[in-house]
């Protein structure tokens with residue numbers, strides 16, 4: 001990885017800020033979606049559980065929400081890669097991802113060339129793989 005400590009710090013802050021914004025958005029959307037679906041069935045009495053957002057989403061088909069969650073997972077994964085030192089290396093070819101690309105898309109997993117190939121191969125956006 002050829003990123004300087006300062007570059008990494010900047011990208012990390014960028015990711016964390018984006019993650020915080022997305023988390024707030026996802027929670028608000030999930031609450032709203034849950035309120036709508038539960039509200040109709042139970043007359044507005046939604047139980048105040050502590051289910052995770054993922055649980056809430058199990059029954060909710062909400063394209064925007066699932067897009068936000070996909071991005072959220074990508075950001076989490078990027079932070080994990082920062083922690084284990086693999087951040088900035090392309091998951092496809094192993095070469096360094098261009099800094100300009102990371103600045104625009106800090107959660108990028110692949111270099112531009114590999115990303116193009118990936119998108120061609122997989123018409124669908126990344127599905128979570130557990």
Ligand SMILES: [Zn+2]
Pocket residue numbers: 090091092093094095110111112113114115
């Ligand atoms: Zn690559």
